[in-house]
Structure formats: structure tokens, C-alpha cells
Amino acid sequence: MSSTTNNAGRLDAVAPAIELSGISKAFGPVQANKDISMTVAKGAIHGIVGENGAGKSTLMSILYGFYKADAGSVKIDGVPTQINDSHDAIAAGIGMVHQHFMLVDNFTVLENVVLGAEEGATLGPSLRKARKELKRLADEYELDVNPDALIEDISVGFQQRVEILKALYRQAEILILDEPTGVLTPDEADHLFRILRNLKEQGKTIVIITHKLREIMDVTDSVSVMRRGEMTKTIATSTTSPEDLAEAMVGRRVLLEVDKKPAVVGETVMQMKGLSVTDVHGVKRLKNVSFELKRGEILGIAGVAGNGQSELLEVISGIGAATSGEVLMHGEAIDVSKHANAELRRKRGISHVPEDRHQRGLVMPFMTWENTAFGYHNEPEYSGKMGLANQHHMKEDAREKMERFDIRPPNPQLVASHFSGGNQQKIVLAREIERNPDVLLIGQPTRGVDIGAIEFIHQQIVNLRDAGKAILLVSVELDEIQALSDRILVMFDGVVQGERLPENTNEGELGLLMAGVDPEANS
Amino acid sequence: MNKNLPKWVDLGLIPLLTLLLAFAVSGLVVLSIGQDPVEVVQVMIKGAFNPFGIGHTLYFTTSFIFTGLAVAVAFHARLFNIGGEGQAGIAGVGVALVMLSYDWPHWSIALLVGTLAALAFGAAWAAIPAYLQAKRGSHIVITTIMFNLIATAIIGYLVVGPMQGEGSQPQSERFPASASLPDFHEIFGWFGLEFAKHAPANISFFIALVAALLVWILIWKTRLGYEMRAFGHSEKAAVYAGISPLKITMIAMLISGALSGLMAVNTVQGEAERLLLGSVEGAGFIGIAVALMGRSHPVGVLLAAFLFGILTQGGAELQFELGIPAQMITVIQALIIMFTGSLENLVRMPMEKIFIRAGKGATS
Known part of the structure; x- marks a missing residue:
């Protein structure tokens, strides 16, 4: 531990907490990091933004010892440091909070904090010590968590605090957070930022990787932008704007707002009546959900991940079964039992861009022309004689779709895993939108998608709406819901917590609904 | 890749x-x-490729092609069928049953009927593990292993019980002469070519080649193969596309079992001409190695099967010539x-x- 008194006001006197110089890292032919130099002052909150694949995570993984850099050096507190694995990182005072938490679900908070840092042959002393330490940290940083609660019983917001506590318990002076707000409600995110500011005041250094520019503006002191493995810009946050950052990320001016005309809403296409889903563990995931979907509207479903939105999409798209309730399409009931079949849904004019394109929407080792017919492969146009596939047409069709959706590289023979997230999503969208469906179900349309492609994808969704189709949009990105939706439903714990019109609500109100609070009930 | x-x-x-x-x-x-490794290689190559030895090499190759294709087809649907032994064994029972039941007028009819019996019995023996996997989630590796043991026990019972032939040997009656398939000597003879007499390689080798072609078409050209591969890569994606996991698991395993079963045409009908104990000789397991090495591609399977054919035959020769165990x-x-x-x-x-x-x- 450094003996210098770290005071946020007197940064220049001390060596920078992190100093990376000339870091390069290649994976095969892909240069993930190119000659990157970055300095983070002690006691600062530093943001790293960049599109997917820009090399942010690689850089932080090098700092945390997951990868070894091909070239370059690392200095921590001015001292050249060799970080070969996470032990070295912890010893150097670096803690990391991963995007996907590394917690043991059926352990208590206390046990998770101690795990890997036990001392002595028996657990007792370590646990007692940790309990005392947790209490101190809780008081100091607003990090209160019940040490005896099981991880599986606490919310993701609290789980994240446990991750932070783990790092602090290991005496981290530098905390790296990878996409920390992806799973949080706006309220929880605010709390997180308060914690981070507290940590900063105590002299800790914080690095946040995120793609949310607003968060960068809110919480960081300085920000680095990465693009295609290079660090294109490092700047004090107060002297920049989201537009400038987006431009630095993408390399061109980007429209952050969605350009759309008022909706011309038509008749009801689908009615969901009392849909409920109970999963295999007997947990109720969806509780008596009813709503209508109309022609020419984008109905947005907001909510923190895991509050029943996925189950709702699964039932409507024919992937999963409803325990009770019904779905009507043009007044006619469709099968929501376990015998439901997604292929029949497509025949009825319901297309589905699934939330998880890697596992569902695409078969990753399939070539593009195989993927652009996926789910429709038994349609006459893709079928040959005697059970054969009409591969000639499939390839032609893929070529046309790739051109219309500007999918790059425009080679139908490439396998899906070869494309960037944005282009993968465009493959799915091209397939589903080009069927000209009556209803488009779309989950997390821009998850893991580059800013440049987001603009295009949003425009396609709006165009489909303007063509008089009904669109059900599920997204955990509140910004996206607000930008696209003509009507917003907020889900919490399997229930529709409220319905709002985007023009009559704001993020604060939606955030409360997402957390299960009805703002109107309070007043 | x-x-x-x-x-x-x-x-x-x-x-x-x-x-x-x-x-x-x-x-x-x-x-x-x-x-001396050099001598060993010489003996093996000579043993596998001499005029008589090649007849054995191709005989083993034929069996390995069938079992290799069987494993490969199932692999594409991410099903690990290690029940080739049992499926081929039970197919042998099927072949024996039809061959013994009637004096077929011509070998070509006997071949057709024998092939159908082998397909049907092999597929049937794969059906139960497939159903248990698809419906109940019982792991197919476990169930097919158990079905191998059950098959061995059934065959053991049959050849000393209901199907035992004359004498005290654990084997069935010899099939009627009309059921006998042309061997390479005879086939080559049709074209005026020479091939050593009494080598076990027979016409089912060509069935194996056709089977490889059909598997290639199935996997890469048909919609069923497309669905199998999609299911194999991601079950979630398959469900999203409306592909029924139950249907694909059943179909893939039935095809796989039928291919394993075809091996009985080579061994039981083509060579032994009776039902024996242990006629599968481990080929069901070698099929796994063949499919692995051949990357589950029919051409790869053909090459790998040939390699294992050479090793099996050449290895037998090592024992004779050099006394290597x-x-x-x-x-x-x-x-x-x-x-x-x-x-x-x-x-x-x-x-x-x-x-x-x-x-x-x-x-x-």
C-alpha cells in the first residue's frame, strides 16, 4: 500500500495509478490492441468507451492478467509491474468487477467475499474477520449488504455490490468495472455511481468500461475512446459531449436520436389475455399479463432483464408454452400450449428477432445463406424436390438480402460467427423483416451492436411500423424504449407494472416502475 | 473448420x-x-496389401465405413451414438432370421432383403435409446452402452437357444447357399479381372460406398440434414426455427442405427453366412474413431475406415509373422x-x- 495521502484535490503530486505504454495484443490475424498508451490519475474515475470489438475488454484483461500483452509495459503507482495472472493483479491492488458476476449462488455473501482469500486451515477466523471488515466497508461506502444472505436470494444490484466488496476486501486500490450498469435499474445505477464517487473520495481509482455515453458524462473525470484496437482519444469529460464521443467511436457523425413521424395506429392485431408462465422450478415468471398490439405501432416493453419479458416473447413466438392464458391473432386463438411450433407462427405472419442471436437467432457455424433461410427453410421457395434444399435460391436470396441490409462483408459463404455483432443482427433482421410479417417480435435489437449499426436497425424498425405492421419491442435499454416506442409497458416480476405514453413520462417514472414501485400509488 | x-x-x-x-x-x-519399426511397417503393409490381404483389408474397411458413417450422422445432430456394436449385432439377428426363413431364389434378392432387415433391426435397436433421450433426457451415451450389453446377451441366448444350429457350437444354422453374396473374386470375374479367392471382401463394400454418398447428400443437400446440423449446433436455435428436437433426435438415431446395422450385411451375410457370437468384433467402437478422424465427413470416414482396415489386417499379420501380440x-x-x-x-x-x-x- 502506498503511504502517500491520496487526496482527490492534489493529483499532480503523485504518480498515476495506472500507466500503460505501448500495449499491443494480437489474436491470430486480429490486432485487438495496437500500441495503446493510457494514463489514469490516482483517485480519478476514468471511462473507456468503444464499440464491440474495439479492444476495451482485451485491454482490461491484460491489466488484470487474463491475457499477456505481445508488447508494452504496465506501471502501477509509478512502479513497473509484471501482471501474469489475477493473483499478480490482486497483489498490485487491482480489483475487477466482471460483466457476468463471478459469484457462487448457493454461498452467502460472506462466504463469497472470503472465497479465495481464506487464511488458515479453518474458516472461522477468516469469516469473523471478513464480517468485521464488511461492516466497516458498508458504513464507509454505502455498500450495505446482509452478509448472511444467499447470493441467489439477492437482486443483481446487491450481487454487484458483493463483487465490489470482494475487490475491496482484497484491498484493491484500483477498481475496474466492465459494463456495470447493463443489468441494473436506473435507480440501482444511480446508487452504484454514488458508491463509486464515495470510493473516489477515499482515493480509490476507478476504470469503467461502458457503451453508455450518458453514464460516461455523468460519472467520469476523464474518458478514453477506443476504435478498432486503437486508442483514438483521451479527454477530460467536462470538455466533451456525447456526440463527440460517438463520432470518435464510429469515425463519423452519428444520429443519436431516432428520426420518426407520429404513428398511425390501426386496428388490433394481437390480444394477449391473462398469460402466465410457471417454469420447471415452479417459479412464476409471467403473471396474468394482458395487453393488445395494434397495427402501425411500436409497443415497447421496458424492464430490467429477467422480469418476464423473455418468457413473454417465447410464448408469443411459439418457443415456450404458457401455463395459462391465451393469445388471439385477428381474433383467432393461436396455440400457446407446449405443442406450439415456431414454424406455424411464421406461417401466420409473426416474425421474431430473438433476444439471443448467438444461441437462437443464428446458427453460428452456418454460412450466411443457410442462416438467411433459417426457420423458413421448408417454405416452397427454399425447397427442392425430394426433401432437397433449393440451395441455388438460398444463395441468391442471401446475396440480395446482404445487399439491401448492407451486411459486410457481403459474402454469403461466410459463417455467421465471422461477422461483427451489428452485421449478425442485420442478418437476423433481414431474414425476419423481408418476410413482410404482420407482427414483428423483436428482443434486444441492438444488444452488442455498434453505434453505427444501431442507427440503421432503428430505422428499419420504424420503417416497418410505418408500413402498417405491429411491432412488439423488448429492450432493457431504457433509452431505446423511449426513442422507439409509441406506447410503453413496464414489466416487473412477471407483471405489467404500468403503461405510459413516451411523451407523458420520463426516465425517473419509468425507472420507478421498473423497480416495482407505482409512482401514482404514492401520491 | x-x-x-x-x-x-x-x-x-x-x-x-x-x-x-x-x-x-x-x-x-x-x-x-x-x-524393428521398419520391419514392422513392411510386414504390416505387405500383410494389408498383398493380393489376399487386400481382400481382408477391404472387408474390415467395409464394416468401419458403416459404423463410422453411423457415428458421423449422429454427431451432426450432436448425438453420441456409441451403440454401434449393439445395433450391428441385432441387425445380424435380423439378417439371420430372414435368411434362414426362406430359400431366396437369387443372391440379389437375398441382398436386398438382407439389407432391409439389417436397416430395420439396426434402426429399431437405436430407437429406444433415442426416444429415452428425446423424451426423458436419459443420456444417450449411457443408454446405448447398456443396449450394447443387452444385445450381446440376446445374441448369446439366441445362438445357444432358439436359433442354435446343428452341433454344439454357439452359432446358427448356415444360411442357404442362395443367400451367399458375391465376393470380390466373383465380382472382379464379371469384368474379367483377377482377385484372390476366398477373401472375405464382398459386394457390401459397394453398398458402403453408396451409403457414404447418400450420407453426404443427406447432411449437406437436404432440408432434413440442414435441420439436423442446426439442431446439432444449437438446440435453442432449432426450437426457435420450429424444428422439433424429438423428431430430429429420433430421425438422426434411426438413420445412425440403420447404418450400423448395414454392417451385418458385410459380416453376417457376406462372410460368416450364419449368426455367430461376437460377429461385430469391436467395429462399432472403431466407428467412433473413424468418425472422429474423418471429421464426420463421408470422405473423411472413407479414408479413415480404410486406414483402420489396413491397421486391423496388417496388425493381424504382425502376430503371424513377428509374434507381436x-x-x-x-x-x-x-x-x-x-x-x-x-x-x-x-x-x-x-x-x-x-x-x-x-x-x-x-x-x-
């Missing part, structure tokens, strides 16, 4: 180098028991399986480095 390597390196050079490495290590093993050849086979199956990266990684460096040099 790999995006960065030229195809000929990925599918040609790397397997070849891996194989050479396996042979090199095998050579060391041979040295360790005081034999048969277990030795199992060691060599195991080394090949180990190198091609799990140690491939030993060759692949350096190759990738070399070619990526070379590729960079060429493009920049």
Missing part, C-alpha cells in the same frame, strides 16, 4: 502430419519391445485415436502460426 488456414492445410496437411506423429510415437513403442496393434490404434482426436492442436497451433505469418507476408 478454421477460417484462417487454407483448406488443403486444414483438411489435408494437418491430419497427415498428425498421423505421422502418431506413427512416430508408435515406432518408439515398437522399439521398446525390441522390434495383438494388443500391440490396439496400442497403435489408440495412439492414432489419441493424436487425431485430442492432440490435434499439437500440430494445428504451429501450423496456424506458420500460415498466418506467411499469409501476412503475402498480403502486406
Whole structure:
């Protein structure tokens, strides 16, 4: 531990907490990091933004010892440091909070904090010590968590605090957070930022990787932008704007707002009546959900991940079964039992861009022309004689779709895993939108998608709406819901917590609904 | 497989180098028991390719093609069918039942009927594990192993019980002469060509080649094959596309079992001409290695089956000529399986480095 008194006001006197110089890292032919130099002052909150694949995570993984850099050096507190694995990182005072938490679900908070840092042959002393330490940290940083609660019983917001506590318990002076707000409600995110500011005041250094520019503006002191493995810009946050950052990320001016005309809403296409889903563990995931979907509207479903939105999409798209309730399409009931079949849904004019394109929407080792017919492969146009596939047409069709959706590289023979997230999503969208469906179900349309492609994808969704189709949009990105939706439903714990019109609500109100609070009930 | 390597390196050079490495290590093993590796190779090659030996080599190859294809088809749907032994064994019972039940007027009819019986019985023996997997989630590896044991027990019972022929041998009655399939000597004779007499290779070798072609069409040209591959890569994606996991699991396993079953046409009808104990001789398991080494591609399966055919026949010769125990050849086979199956990266990684460096040099 450094003996210098770290005071946020007197940064220049001390060596920078992190100093990376000339870091390069290649994976095969892909240069993930190119000659990157970055300095983070002690006691600062530093943001790293960049599109997917820009090399942010690689850089932080090098700092945390997951990868070894091909070239370059690392200095921590001015001292050249060799970080070969996470032990070295912890010893150097670096803690990391991963995007996907590394917690043991059926352990208590206390046990998770101690795990890997036990001392002595028996657990007792370590646990007692940790309990005392947790209490101190809780008081100091607003990090209160019940040490005896099981991880599986606490919310993701609290789980994240446990991750932070783990790092602090290991005496981290530098905390790296990878996409920390992806799973949080706006309220929880605010709390997180308060914690981070507290940590900063105590002299800790914080690095946040995120793609949310607003968060960068809110919480960081300085920000680095990465693009295609290079660090294109490092700047004090107060002297920049989201537009400038987006431009630095993408390399061109980007429209952050969605350009759309008022909706011309038509008749009801689908009615969901009392849909409920109970999963295999007997947990109720969806509780008596009813709503209508109309022609020419984008109905947005907001909510923190895991509050029943996925189950709702699964039932409507024919992937999963409803325990009770019904779905009507043009007044006619469709099968929501376990015998439901997604292929029949497509025949009825319901297309589905699934939330998880890697596992569902695409078969990753399939070539593009195989993927652009996926789910429709038994349609006459893709079928040959005697059970054969009409591969000639499939390839032609893929070529046309790739051109219309500007999918790059425009080679139908490439396998899906070869494309960037944005282009993968465009493959799915091209397939589903080009069927000209009556209803488009779309989950997390821009998850893991580059800013440049987001603009295009949003425009396609709006165009489909303007063509008089009904669109059900599920997204955990509140910004996206607000930008696209003509009507917003907020889900919490399997229930529709409220319905709002985007023009009559704001993020604060939606955030409360997402957390299960009805703002109107309070007043 | 790999995006960065030229195809000929990925599918040609790397397997070849891996194989050479396996042979090199095998050579060391041979040295360790005081034999000369060069002599061993000579004996094996001579044993496998002499005019009589090749008839045995191709006979073994035929069996391995069937069982290799069986494993490969199931692999594409991510099902690990290690029940080839049992499926081929029960198919042998089916072949024996129809061959013994009627005096077929011509070998071609006997071949057709025998083939159908082998397909049906092999598929049926795979159906129960397939259903249990699809419906109940009972792991197919476990169930097919158990079905191998059950099949062995059933055949054991049949050949000393209801189906036992004259005498005290554990075997069925010999099939009528009209059921006998043309061997290579006869087939080559039709075209005025020579082939050694009494070698076991028979017309079912050509059925195996046709089966390989049909499997290729099935996997890469039909919608069913497309659905199988989609299911194999991601069950979630398959469900999203409306592909029924139950249907695909059943179909893939029935086809796989039927292919294993075809092996009985080669062994039971083509060679033994009666139902024997242990007529499968481990070919069901070698099929797994063949499919692994052949990357579940029919052409790869053909080549790998031929290699294992050579090893089996050449290995038998080692025993005669040099007195090397048969277990030795199992060691060599195991080394090949180990190198091609799990140690491939030993060759692949350096190759990738070399070619990526070379590729960079060429493009920049």
C-alpha cells in the first residue's frame, strides 16, 4: 500500500495509478490492441468507451492478467509491474468487477467475499474477520449488504455490490468495472455511481468500461475512446459531449436520436389475455399479463432483464408454452400450449428477432445463406424436390438480402460467427423483416451492436411500423424504449407494472416502475 | 473448420502430419519391445496389401465405413451414438432370421432383403435409446452402452437357444447357399479381372460406398440434414426455427442405427453366412474413431475406415509373422485415436502460426 495521502484535490503530486505504454495484443490475424498508451490519475474515475470489438475488454484483461500483452509495459503507482495472472493483479491492488458476476449462488455473501482469500486451515477466523471488515466497508461506502444472505436470494444490484466488496476486501486500490450498469435499474445505477464517487473520495481509482455515453458524462473525470484496437482519444469529460464521443467511436457523425413521424395506429392485431408462465422450478415468471398490439405501432416493453419479458416473447413466438392464458391473432386463438411450433407462427405472419442471436437467432457455424433461410427453410421457395434444399435460391436470396441490409462483408459463404455483432443482427433482421410479417417480435435489437449499426436497425424498425405492421419491442435499454416506442409497458416480476405514453413520462417514472414501485400509488 | 488456414492445410496437411506423429510415437513403442519399426511397417503393409490381404483389408474397411458413417450422422445432430456394436449385432439377428426363413431364389434378392432387415433391426435397436433421450433426457451415451450389453446377451441366448444350429457350437444354422453374396473374386470375374479367392471382401463394400454418398447428400443437400446440423449446433436455435428436437433426435438415431446395422450385411451375410457370437468384433467402437478422424465427413470416414482396415489386417499379420501380440496393434490404434482426436492442436497451433505469418507476408 502506498503511504502517500491520496487526496482527490492534489493529483499532480503523485504518480498515476495506472500507466500503460505501448500495449499491443494480437489474436491470430486480429490486432485487438495496437500500441495503446493510457494514463489514469490516482483517485480519478476514468471511462473507456468503444464499440464491440474495439479492444476495451482485451485491454482490461491484460491489466488484470487474463491475457499477456505481445508488447508494452504496465506501471502501477509509478512502479513497473509484471501482471501474469489475477493473483499478480490482486497483489498490485487491482480489483475487477466482471460483466457476468463471478459469484457462487448457493454461498452467502460472506462466504463469497472470503472465497479465495481464506487464511488458515479453518474458516472461522477468516469469516469473523471478513464480517468485521464488511461492516466497516458498508458504513464507509454505502455498500450495505446482509452478509448472511444467499447470493441467489439477492437482486443483481446487491450481487454487484458483493463483487465490489470482494475487490475491496482484497484491498484493491484500483477498481475496474466492465459494463456495470447493463443489468441494473436506473435507480440501482444511480446508487452504484454514488458508491463509486464515495470510493473516489477515499482515493480509490476507478476504470469503467461502458457503451453508455450518458453514464460516461455523468460519472467520469476523464474518458478514453477506443476504435478498432486503437486508442483514438483521451479527454477530460467536462470538455466533451456525447456526440463527440460517438463520432470518435464510429469515425463519423452519428444520429443519436431516432428520426420518426407520429404513428398511425390501426386496428388490433394481437390480444394477449391473462398469460402466465410457471417454469420447471415452479417459479412464476409471467403473471396474468394482458395487453393488445395494434397495427402501425411500436409497443415497447421496458424492464430490467429477467422480469418476464423473455418468457413473454417465447410464448408469443411459439418457443415456450404458457401455463395459462391465451393469445388471439385477428381474433383467432393461436396455440400457446407446449405443442406450439415456431414454424406455424411464421406461417401466420409473426416474425421474431430473438433476444439471443448467438444461441437462437443464428446458427453460428452456418454460412450466411443457410442462416438467411433459417426457420423458413421448408417454405416452397427454399425447397427442392425430394426433401432437397433449393440451395441455388438460398444463395441468391442471401446475396440480395446482404445487399439491401448492407451486411459486410457481403459474402454469403461466410459463417455467421465471422461477422461483427451489428452485421449478425442485420442478418437476423433481414431474414425476419423481408418476410413482410404482420407482427414483428423483436428482443434486444441492438444488444452488442455498434453505434453505427444501431442507427440503421432503428430505422428499419420504424420503417416497418410505418408500413402498417405491429411491432412488439423488448429492450432493457431504457433509452431505446423511449426513442422507439409509441406506447410503453413496464414489466416487473412477471407483471405489467404500468403503461405510459413516451411523451407523458420520463426516465425517473419509468425507472420507478421498473423497480416495482407505482409512482401514482404514492401520491 | 478454421477460417484462417487454407483448406488443403486444414483438411489435408494437418491430419497427415498428425498421423505421422502418431506413427512416430508408435515406432518408439515398437522399439521398446525390441522390434524393428521398419520391419514392422513392411510386414504390416505387405500383410494389408498383398493380393489376399487386400481382400481382408477391404472387408474390415467395409464394416468401419458403416459404423463410422453411423457415428458421423449422429454427431451432426450432436448425438453420441456409441451403440454401434449393439445395433450391428441385432441387425445380424435380423439378417439371420430372414435368411434362414426362406430359400431366396437369387443372391440379389437375398441382398436386398438382407439389407432391409439389417436397416430395420439396426434402426429399431437405436430407437429406444433415442426416444429415452428425446423424451426423458436419459443420456444417450449411457443408454446405448447398456443396449450394447443387452444385445450381446440376446445374441448369446439366441445362438445357444432358439436359433442354435446343428452341433454344439454357439452359432446358427448356415444360411442357404442362395443367400451367399458375391465376393470380390466373383465380382472382379464379371469384368474379367483377377482377385484372390476366398477373401472375405464382398459386394457390401459397394453398398458402403453408396451409403457414404447418400450420407453426404443427406447432411449437406437436404432440408432434413440442414435441420439436423442446426439442431446439432444449437438446440435453442432449432426450437426457435420450429424444428422439433424429438423428431430430429429420433430421425438422426434411426438413420445412425440403420447404418450400423448395414454392417451385418458385410459380416453376417457376406462372410460368416450364419449368426455367430461376437460377429461385430469391436467395429462399432472403431466407428467412433473413424468418425472422429474423418471429421464426420463421408470422405473423411472413407479414408479413415480404410486406414483402420489396413491397421486391423496388417496388425493381424504382425502376430503371424513377428509374434507381436495383438494388443500391440490396439496400442497403435489408440495412439492414432489419441493424436487425431485430442492432440490435434499439437500440430494445428504451429501450423496456424506458420500460415498466418506467411499469409501476412503475402498480403502486406
